[in-house]
Amino acid sequence: MSTYLFVSEIMKLCRWYKKTRAYVDLLSTLSLSLFIFWICVHFGLTSILHSYDRGYVEIGGVILWHSIIYTFSISIVMAEILKLSSKYRPKNTLKEIIKNIERNHSFLREKLSCAWDNREKEGFLVRKLSEEVALGLRNVRYSEFVSIRKLCVSVFIIVSISIISITPVENVSQPILADLTGAVGGSGSMEELNPEKYTTLKTKVAGSSLEGSEDVLFGEASIGTIEEGSIQLVIYSGAGSEVLVRDVNATEQREFTTSPSYPVVAEGYESYSEELPPAHRDLIKSYFEKLSEGSK
Amino acid sequence: MNLEEVYERSGKIFRNLFEEIEKVVVGQRDALEQIIIAILCEGHVLIEGNPGLGKTLTISTLSKVLDLKFSRIQCTPDLMPSDITGTYVIEEVDGRKEFRFEEGPIFANIVLADEINRASPKTQSALLEAMQERQVSIGKQTFKLDRPFFVLATQNPIEMEGTFPLPEAQLDRFLLKVLMDYPTPEEEMRIIGKYAMGKPPSVNKVVSKEELLALQQLVREVPISDELKDKVIKLVISTRKGVPEIAYGASPRASIGMILTAKARALLHGRTYVSLEDIEKMAYPILRHRIILSFEAERKGIVQDEIIGRILSSVLS
Numbered sequence: 029m030s031t032y033l034f035v036s037e038i039m040k041l042c043r044w045y046k047k048t049r050a051y052v053d054l055l056s057t058l059s060l061s062l063f064i065f066w067i068c069v070h071f072g073l074t075s076i077l078h079s080y081d082r083g084y085v086e087i088g089g090v091i092l093w094h095s096i097i098y099t100f101s102i103s104i105v106m107a108e109i110l111k112l113s114s115k116y117r118p119k120n121t122l123k124e125i126i127k128n129i130e131r132n133h134s135f136l137r138e139k140l141s142c143a144w145d146n147r148e149k150e151g152f153l154v155r156k157l158s159e160e161v162a163l164g165l166r167n168v169r170y171s172e173f174v175s176i177r178k179l180c181v182s183v184f185i186i187v188s189i190s191i192i193s194i195t196p197v198e199n200v201s202q203p204i205l206a207d208l209t210g211a212v213g214g215s216g217s218m219e220e221l222n223p224e225k226y227t228t229l230k231t232k233v234a235g236s237s238l239e240g241s242e243d244v245l246f247g248e249a250s251i252g253t254i255e256e257g258s259i260q261l262v263i264y265s266g267a268g269s270e271v272l273v274r275d276v277n278a279t280e281q282r283e284f285t286t287s288p289s290y291p292v293v294a295e296g297y298e299s300y301s302e303e304l305p306p307a308h309r310d311l312i313k314s315y316f317e318k319l320s321e322g323s324k
Numbered sequence: 325m326n327l328e329e330v331y332e333r334s335g336k337i338f339r340n341l342f343e344e345i346e347k348v349v350v351g352q353r354d355a356l357e358q359i360i361i362a363i364l365c366e367g368h369v370l371i372e373g374n375p376g377l378g379k380t381l382t383i384s385t386l387s388k389v390l391d392l393k394f395s396r397i398q399c400t401p402d403l404m405p406s407d408i409t410g411t412y413v414i415e416e417v418d419g420r421k422e423f424r425f426e427e428g429p430i431f432a433n434i435v436l437a438d439e440i441n442r443a444s445p446k447t448q449s450a451l452l453e454a455m456q457e458r459q460v461s462i463g464k465q466t467f468k469l470d471r472p473f474f475v476l477a478t479q480n481p482i483e484m485e486g487t488f489p490l491p492e493a494q495l496d497r498f499l500l501k502v503l504m505d506y507p508t509p510e511e512e513m514r515i516i517g518k519y520a521m522g523k524p525p526s527v528n529k530v531v532s533k534e535e536l537l538a539l540q541q542l543v544r545e546v547p548i549s550d551e552l553k554d555k556v557i558k559l560v561i562s563t564r565k566g567v568p569e570i571a572y573g574a575s576p577r578a579s580i581g582m583i584l585t586a587k588a589r590a591l592l593h594g595r596t597y598v599s600l601e602d603i604e605k606m607a608y609p610i611l612r613h614r615i616i617l618s619f620e621a622e623r624k625g626i627v628q629d630e631i632i633g634r635i636l637s638s639v640l641s
Contacts, residue, residue: 138549142597146547152328153545157596 032158034140035147037165042122045173049121056178057107059185064103066189074099129168136164327545330538335594337539340530341389347525348385349378350518351511356382357592358502358609359476363390363536364543364588367499367581368455368475370440370490370613377504379478383436390536391529392433392472397451399443401488405450409460410467425462430454433472433533440477441487451475452494472536492572492616499581501613539591546587548598555640556582556603562635563611569621569631574614582610604640608632 068074078095085092126144130137143161146154304312338360345356355371359382362369371379380396387394397408410428414421429435430451437443437451454460455475460467477498479490495501507515518525531539556579564573586602593602612628621631 138599139597141551142547142549145550149547151545151547152331153542153596154547156331157547160596 032143032147032155032162034143034158034162034165037162038122038125038144041168041170041173042125044170045125046121048174052175052179052182053111055182055186057104057111059182059189060107060110061100061103062189063185064106065100066192068099068103073102125173128173129165132172133164133167135167136161139164325534325538327538327542330535331542333535334539334542334591337531337535338592338594344389344527344530345382345385348518348527349382350514351507352378352382352504355502355504357589358500359383359386361585361588361592361606362500363472363474364540364591365499365581365584366472366474366540367584368477368497370477370479370495370498370501371504372479372481372501373504374506375480377506379504380436380438383434383476385527387434388527389529390434390531391533392536393470394434394436395429395432396436396438397429399437399439399441399447401442401444403443403447405447408447408450409454409462412462425465425467427467428460430460431467431469433470433474435473435475437475437477439480439487441479441489443488445488445491448488448490448494451477452497455497472533472540495613496575496577498613500585500609502609503612543584543588543591546590546596546598548583548587552586552598552600552603553583555600556586559603559607559635559639560611562639563615567631567635569618569626570615571618572616574611578610578614582606585610600640604636607636 074095077098078093081094081098083094085094085097122144126140130140139157140161143154143157146157341360342356349356359369359371363386371383373379384394384396397403406428408428408430410426410431412423413426415424416422440448440451443451454469458469458471458473460469560574560576560579560582562573563570563578567573582603583598585606586598589602589606590596590598608629611632615628615631617626617628617631
């Protein structure tokens, strides 16, 4: 192992560079993946995948559609393939660092590579050269090895796509809205998504689980019906759709036992606070006073 | 002698050396530098130039400044090998006749062989053998030549009639081939001032023999990067194939010579490492006498330096 001081400096720099390059590569792969993901979503790949698989995964209260996961996986793979097929190949980190230093510091040009190639040799002139190189290395800053341009481009892409992703986009919500109208009895076509039209949802009668009972508490799966009204439905694109459409299956008939009744206690809701204007407060107070007078 | 001390003083030594020589020799800076580099590498030099350009003056001045024994051999067609190496002479000592070896002019530190191409091949071989072996064999005895030992041979490009051009194998023994050209008008004015008016200048010794030997040792210590070594090898190999104008390329002696002279040049310029510029500058004197041009190239009037320049641009770019 060489005893010259500049060798340990170069090795330290090399270790830092490898670590930093890994992070920067990860960031650029992520930004490329997000860019490809956005293109895939924009051109409807997510919709196509969603038509084949409408499953979802709930993670911490956030709903992630399988189609979104598939699209993101495809974009990561494509990003890696593009990176592997690109012309740039870092061949040798040490040589790369030495060339980089020599390019940025004219004092070290040719000196550093000569000193590095002779680091295992002993000799008066080699020692003198290594001292000159060690002196020159004091002016080298680690920040010279980080490509600010590449970093800024990656961050810009990530931020831009993130902003675009959280903005409502009609195409992204298409599969979700179509599925919703299908669930409520529509054909799932775009025409039915016109908010001006009425959507009638019929309630099925609630039924009881006890056989033969005329009082039905629970029964067939019911879908709420809103008659003669209009629904203004806003669905936001991106992760975590606010509309959950589940497959409606027939409910199972279960036997229920009568539970003892508990006295109803009206307790104040501690977290609820109501701040009414004084005039309203008086009005409500007088109303209940009259109501209690009437009941006596 | 301590190498570190010599290195610390080397800058001043070289500066004084050039200053002292330039008192007598005007111009010819490049040729002078190449000759000093060859001396530092313990190599021999072939100097080519028209008459009257100061070839002999340069070498004799150098020997005075370096405090080395100098001898001159004027080569002629009737020169015999014994005229160079020396011979046994009969001497009468105390009434008895004995053979005594009389040393020839080759027994010097700096030997100037003027117009070597005028000497016969047999005489040329004797000289070249001494250059290679640094010893002279006469009969059963071998005489070692003193260190340092340099042969600076000159060739006159004009008078080629009745000459014996050195064979290629013999040319390879010279480390460098140095070209001396005519001085510029300003330089010629200074020459007139020195030699046509007033007393010609004289020089003093500035480098001792021990210092010179230490500097020669120091040259081999100068570090060189692997990248430059690769470039030198590529350069020399390029002369062997791929160039239609070259019939025969340079031998591995050229690779050794190029690296050694590049190291010497680096030391001469006060650097502790060899740079690309050293390789570029030394490529010409190293290769020009080692590449044999094809007949077609000679017919077209192409010179070796032109081809070397082309190879350098393609390899070193």
